[in-house]
Amino acid sequence: MSAADGGSSLDARGRVESLCRDCVDDAGVDGCGVSVLSRTGTPVALYATDRVASVIEELQFTLGEGPCMDAAASGVPVLISDLRDPSEGVAGRWPAFLDEASRVGVRAVFAFPVRIGAISLGVMDLYRAEPGQLSGDQLSRTFRTVDSVGHHMLDWERVPADQPDESYPLTVHQAAGIAMVQLDTSIEDALVRLRATAYRAGRPVHELAADVVAGRFTFEKEQS
Amino acid sequence: MTQDRGTPENRVREHVRDARLSATFVALADTLVADYDIVDFLDFLAAACVDLFDVTAAGILLKDPRGSLSPVASSNEETRLLELFQLQNDEGPCLDSIRTGTMVSAPDLTLEHDRWPRFAPAALEIGFRSVQAIPMRLRSESIGGLNLFSAGQPPLDASDRELAQALADVATVGILQQRSLHRASLVAEQLQAALDSRIVIEQAKGVLAATGGLDMAAAFQALRGYARGSNLKLSAVAGDLAQRRLAARVVLDAPPAGRDRPRG
Numbered sequence: 300m301s302a303a304d305g306g307s308s309l310d311a312r313g314r315v316e317s318l319c320r321d322c323v324d325d326a327g328v329d330g331c332g333v334s335v336l337s338r339t340g341t342p343v344a345l346y347a348t349d350r351v352a353s354v355i356e357e358l359q360f361t362l363g364e365g366p367c368m369d370a371a372a373s374g375v376p377v378l379i380s381d382l383r384d385p386s387e388g389v390a391g392r393w394p395a396f397l398d399e400a401s402r403v404g405v406r407a408v409f410a411f412p413v414r415i416g417a418i419s420l421g422v423m424d425l426y427r428a429e430p431g432q433l434s435g436d437q438l439s440r441t442f443r444t445v446d447s448v449g450h451h452m453l454d455w456e457r458v459p460a461d462q463p464d465e466s467y468p469l470t471v472h473q474a475a476g477i478a479m480v481q482l483d484t485s486i487e488d489a490l491v492r493l494r495a496t497a498y499r500a501g502r503p504v505h506e507l508a509a510d511v512v513a514g515r516f517t518f519e520k521e522q523s
Numbered sequence: 524m525t526q527d528r529g530t531p532e533n534r535v536r537e538h539v540r541d542a543r544l545s546a547t548f549v550a551l552a553d554t555l556v557a558d559y560d561i562v563d564f565l566d567f568l569a570a571a572c573v574d575l576f577d578v579t580a581a582g583i584l585l586k587d588p589r590g591s592l593s594p595v596a597s598s599n600e601e602t603r604l605l606e607l608f609q610l611q612n613d614e615g616p617c618l619d620s621i622r623t624g625t626m627v628s629a630p631d632l633t634l635e636h637d638r639w640p641r642f643a644p645a646a647l648e649i650g651f652r653s654v655q656a657i658p659m660r661l662r663s664e665s666i667g668g669l670n671l672f673s674a675g676q677p678p679l680d681a682s683d684r685e686l687a688q689a690l691a692d693v694a695t696v697g698i699l700q701q702r703s704l705h706r707a708s709l710v711a712e713q714l715q716a717a718l719d720s721r722i723v724i725e726q727a728k729g730v731l732a733a734t735g736g737l738d739m740a741a742a743f744q745a746l747r748g749y750a751r752g753s754n755l756k757l758s759a760v761a762g763d764l765a766q767r768r769l770a771a772r773v774v775l776d777a778p779p780a781g782r783d784r785p786r787g
Binding site: 375378438446474480 | 728729766
């Protein structure tokens with residue numbers, strides 16, 4: 300069920316890879332990598348657009364520090380436009396990572412947690428050799444990409460790669476909480492089941508969610 | 524308005540409101556300590572607006588980093604109200620206020636069908652007659668808006684509007700934690716954190732609603748009551764519920780807590 304077991308659906312995985320490649324252009328960066336959170340909460344590399352992106356991620360896993368690790372632990376984006384700028388306050392936070400990042404010529408790192416509310420799925424890391432912030436446009440495009448990556452990472456097997464990429468209205472998250480109780484399962488699995496049920500019925504997820512919230516649709520345990 | 528201020532009744536009313544206002548600012552200042560919960564803070568502010576302005580409902584929408592508007596706090600968690608907030612991604616006073624960076628007033632929504640063909644009838648159907656949207660601005664950019672809805676009360680007067688703008692400004696500062704504003708990327712980080720917390724809260728509301736047979740408004744009351752009663756952050760309790768680290772029954776069976784100031 301979790302992305303860490305994944306790989307069985309080339310479609311969803313292929314879609315994440317192409318989202319990463321597009322994101323490099325959209326965000327005006329040099330490379331991008333995605334890692335998934337293992338069951339213990341530590342990130343495992345899933346895909347990188349190039350060698351430096353892959354080194355940047357592996358370094359952080361090995362050293363146990365860096366923007367990606369902080370984003371994974373806090374669930375909040377960590378956007379560092381210049382690793383050498385003292386006002387970013389990173390020198391004391393990641394001393395070993397800064398040395399290594401500078402060795403491979405990386406000046407800016409932007410780490411985005413991939414999450415859907417309480418569901419933590421992974422982290423997406425962007426890097427650039429040149430310092431500088433992401434523009435408002437680049438940021439909003441990247442946030443959209445991160446959302447889409449999350450939608451695909453949630454369930455490799457059951458969700459088709461052509462699902463819409465927009466974020467869900469709040470009722471979908473309420474319905475996931477309800478489904479979690481009705482199915483006596485985890486919030487991750489509940490959202491997957493909600494989505495799969497909507498997909499099988501040929502309905503938009505938010506429509507089924509509204510029925511679940513209004514009590515017009517109830518999930519039955521052990522019915523699949 | 525000013526000409527009525529001399530009557531004893533109005534002087535008393537002003538006095539009561541001044542006292543409430545002082546209490547509100549003290550409570551808001553208390554929440555602006557390190558590591559406070561943004562959603563808690565905004566939830567308190569929404570409730571305070573209902574008290575201070577004698578409106579029916581207050582809500583706060585933030586422009587998320589993707590560019591869409593998301594409700595993060597509301598004095599009333601009724602689903603239809605949240606939907607009314609979400610409708611404003613397409614049209615409505617809050618969207619207009621954010622686009623122009625100015626306050627938008629609609630004292631009588633029955634006259635606004637042309638301006639907002641979907642929003643006006645939807646708001647009227649829920650029972651709102653007037654709305655005031657106050658922008659939350661950071662320098663020249665609007666990060667969101669405060670919405671005040673009224674069922675029948677007269678619209679806000681000039682001094683009310685000034686005060687509402689001051690509260691919206693306090694909320695903006697609260698969200699962005701002024702001390703770190705030299706880092707522009709922090710705005711995106713903070714907004715994203717607030718929106719993610721809101722999703723966790725929706726998941727937890729679902730858990731509580733299904734377990735206790737409650738509607739979403741009552742589920743939120745239970746969540747908030749438990750968080751305040753145990754001196755915990757709203758989003759932390761919500762996360763524990765959604766991750767099954769905390770049993771829904773424990774929250775539902777906890778003695779109800781009064782409306783108190785939020786915890787830092």
